[in-house]
Amino acid sequence: MNMTTTTNATASQASVSESNRSRILQHLYHNGISSRAQIAQALGLTPAAITKITARLLEAGVIAETGDFEGSKNRRSIGLELDTTRFHVIGVKFARSLVQVGVFDLAGKPLSVQELPKVSENTIDESVALLHGIIDDLRRKDPAVVAVGMAVPGPYLRDVGRTAVVSSMQGWRKVNFLREFADDSPLPLFVEQDARAGALAQYLFDPNVTTDCLAYYLVGEGVGLGVIDHGALINGAQGAAAEIGHISIDIHGKPCDCGNVGCLERYCSTPAIHEMILEEGDLIPDATELSHTEASRRLFAMAKDGNARAERLVRQVARTVGFGCVTVFNAFNPQHIVIGDIVAEAGPMLLEEVRHVVDAHTIPELNTATTISLSSLPADAALNGAAAVAITQFLTNPSLFFELT
Amino acid sequence: MNMTTTTNATASQASVSESNRSRILQHLYHNGISSRAQIAQALGLTPAAITKITARLLEAGVIAETGDFEGSKNRRSIGLELDTTRFHVIGVKFARSLVQVGVFDLAGKPLSVQELPKVSENTIDESVALLHGIIDDLRRKDPAVVAVGMAVPGPYLRDVGRTAVVSSMQGWRKVNFLREFADDSPLPLFVEQDARAGALAQYLFDPNVTTDCLAYYLVGEGVGLGVIDHGALINGAQGAAAEIGHISIDIHGKPCDCGNVGCLERYCSTPAIHEMILEEGDLIPDATELSHTEASRRLFAMAKDGNARAERLVRQVARTVGFGCVTVFNAFNPQHIVIGDIVAEAGPMLLEEVRHVVDAHTIPELNTATTISLSSLPADAALNGAAAVAITQFLTNPSLFFELT
The missing domain is CATH 3.30.420.40 (ATPase, nucleotide binding domain)
Known part of the structure; x- marks a missing residue:
């Protein structure tokens, strides 16, 4: 039993070092060039610990010294930088x-x-x-x-x-x-x-995302959600939490492959949009030849060009996307909801209608504290x-x- | 700046000690009497650290020694116990x-x-x-x-x-x-x-709850949800996450005080049940005189006694509770859903109908991995x-x- 205890204690020591390494890398990743003193202060670690850990990271070539830069109080100090091009x-x-x-x-x-x-x-x-x-x-x-x-x-x-x-x-x-x-x-x-x-991706790459309570609402060929709550992904027991696409918005609604009825995905995914277009008859005459994505993009383009029937359909889809947002507010209370993937390409018209639905149906205190935006990453954000x-x-x-x- | 750094480093040191104290207390709370060696092994801390921390907890009277007890490999050792009666x-x-x-x-x-x-x-x-x-x-x-x-x-x-x-x-x-x-x-x-x-409460007090991915589904005068994901409460940015009562199950449904329509709460809370009873006319003649809780309890008692109209209403309520469960599966993927508060008093009839709805509408892989039970804590679990x-x-x-x- 002694050996096990020792092994565990060593493992625990190793995991403390790894955790400190990770915190330093994350600090440099999110904050850019920083001096050792700045890192020590931000992370509550001793200067000695910082010197020791950064020495090993420098040796491994993961971080680099940037030469003098202006630190706080105008003192010049050596900057450290995570070299994002090295790996x-x-x-x-x-x-x-x-x-x-x-x-x-x-x-x-x-x-x-x-x-x-x-x-x-x-x-x-x-x-x-x-x-x-x-x-x-x-x-x-x-x-x-x-x-x-x-x-x-x-x-x-x-x-x-x-x-x-x-x-x-x-x-x-x-x-x-x-x-x-x-x-x-x-x-x-x-x-x-x-x-x-x-x-x-939004959390790491998008400079417009500044909160650690974030929901990425993917509306494309499927409808999905990723939620970061206070810096950590919400996983659930099997890693299947936040399946917004299969949350019902209408228990009297359309059946879905998952077994549920009225799943959000049945009303605003690109296959659902394609279906709506086909039901409209001659709106897009060659719609049967198109993929779900192509048909959806065609519809968005027509709506932007002022086609009233197309605009009506886009706003109808947007209202459902909006009701999905209301569910996101009530289920996860994020500070920022980013809407992305193909349906987000419908642009300002979509966002306007989503905001109407949210303004009318969300608890005011939650609504005023939350930003909704379209992803500024490319459409293939996934x-x-x-x-x-x-x-x-x-x-x-x-x-x-x-x-x- | 040096002073700030030192203060932060000290604060960080203090928070490590506090975190280890907390881990030891939680271990004793959840596992009962344990030897120092067992705690050291479970938490990956050195025996020296355990001795130091437990000495201070003993001095403060929070934990106590229990005398000899049989440890692993039949070795006798001194047990430590969190004295739950002292505070x-x-x-x-x-x-x-x-x-x-x-x-x-x-x-x-x-x-x-x-x-x-x-x-x-x-x-x-x-x-x-x-x-x-x-x-x-x-x-x-x-x-x-x-x-x-x-x-x-x-x-x-x-x-x-x-x-x-x-x-x-x-x-x-x-x-x-x-x-x-x-x-x-x-x-x-x-x-x-x-x-x-x-x-x-379920996590701390109920011996039947053995997972750290847990949802407590409160169905009473209001409808609410508390979710523990891998040991931590899901909070959301303002602490308002998991508001299942205001998630819509029908975007064409009844309006709610929160601004949304078709909120789950409008169909299975005790005020909603009271409303259903009144709509039934003479089912409970003095229903207008009763509180929401009293009316609901009367209905549950009548259903248990075999009144067919009462049973039909209870099963109708239970189906909505079940659809709420399906949403909990898709939103939070817990391993155990505990249904509690007044509506849980409807008992096995409620649970049976909830399971029917869940079996028919939930992704099979999630359903088979998840337990649904009625709270075994008193009705006033809150x-x-x-x-x-x-x-x-x-x-x-x-x-x-x-x-x-």
Whole structure:
């Protein structure tokens, strides 16, 4: 028993060091160039501890000295900086028919992005095989790549590695992402539900996001939500929390693949929008030929050009997005809701209608304290999100990614 | 700047000690009698650290040695125990017309409980004044009382100290609980939303609750939810997260005091049940004379006695409670949902119907991994909850409550 105790005590010591390393990296990541004294003050660590930890991070090449910079009280001191270009990550976004792969630096800057051929229900296996080759290739060509992050549609069962429901393309349910990609991966590989990955991307990469109580509301081919509450993702027991797309807004409403009725996703996802367009008859004559995304984008463009029927449909969709927002207020009380993905491309018209619904239906004290905005990251924020999943791990568990002497 | 740094470093050192004290107290609270070696192993602390910290806790009288007990590998060692009888807390439950006050030991055992005269919209001030006297009196009579916990209806704005909406008794919104009770309190005093307080009570006091991913679903005069995700309450930016009562289950439904429509609370709270009974005409002839609670209890009793009309109403209410459960699954993915408060008194009939709805509408992988049960704590679990609020603070920030030499 003594040995176990000693091992645990050592493990605990190691985890304190790792935690301090992680806090220093996160501080530099979020605050930019800082002196050792500034870091010590911000984190409540002794200058001696800072000197010791930063020495090892400098040696490993993760952080760098920037030379003199002006600190507080006009004293000049040496700045430390997290070198976000030194390490790269691969991000992979799975979105039903669309699979994208990118290489990113630690600041979330895309260095390359590619798209796999369109996936259909019976070509999933081929796409998976192709993807293995692409990841392998990217990793060999770029030795700076240290990790892979993946964003998959939810509800994703985190411990199992499988998505429980993928409305309108259930074939993805067969794929166990952890077994398929993580188990034999030569690099650390992490999988997260797409909206949760998007929330991490907003938190890490978007300069307009300044709170640590944040909801990223993904409205696209699926509808999902990622919630960061006081700096930490809300996970739930199986990692399937915040499944806004399957929360019912109408218990007398349309049935959904998940078993529930009136799921939010049935009223404002791109498949739902496509359905509405088809029900409108001749609004978009070739609508049957288009993908859900193409049809939705066409509708948004027509509404912006002043087509009244198109505008009516967009506002109808926006009202449902708004009711989803009201649910987000009451369920998670975030300080900032960022709406992203394809439906956010409807732009100011969407946001205006969402705000009308929210103003009319939300508790005033919550409403006035909360910002709603459209994502300022690219529409494929979940791809940035996939990178953010890997970068979050890099910042949280740094010793997994580089040798510390 | 040096001074600030030193102060922060000291503060950080102090907070590490406090955190270790808290972890030891929580370990003893949840695991019962343990040897120093067992605690060291469970928490990954060195035996030397445990000896030092427990010595100070023994001196302060918070923990006690129990003499020899049988440890692992049949070795005899000295046990340590958190003496739950040594300190008491006062719990106060505000539930619209009902205000209750109790004194509890740290195990949640009630030592005394009293009820204030029934509160109406225009006697709130009197009740508050009366309550001040009662708390003062209890504190003077029992020097073991170290803290006061309060449970108030939500959505409660934690930093402000005020409840934002109290459907069917908006007068309570005028009361700022922090200013009214905490600011001049001679004892540490903590206020929490009632369902969240109930979740803490389930977590601390109910031996049937064994997970740290727990939702307490309060269905009574209001409908609320408290969610503990991996051991921590989900708060939201203003402390108003998990307001299940105001999540809409029907965007074409009945309007609610909060501004939303189709709020869950409008279909299964005791005021909603009372309304349904009145709409039934002669089912309970003197229903207009009864309080919401009395009317609901009468209905449950009639249903249990085999009255078919009453049973139909109870099952209708239960279905709505069930749809609320489905929302809890999708929003928070807990491992255990405990249904409590007055409506839970409908018993097995309610639970059966809830399970039907959940089985039919929840993602199977989530459903099979989740337990739903009725609270085994008394119906006024929010009063236990108020005590739990204070006890949680005692276990988390022990040095607020006793002198450490």
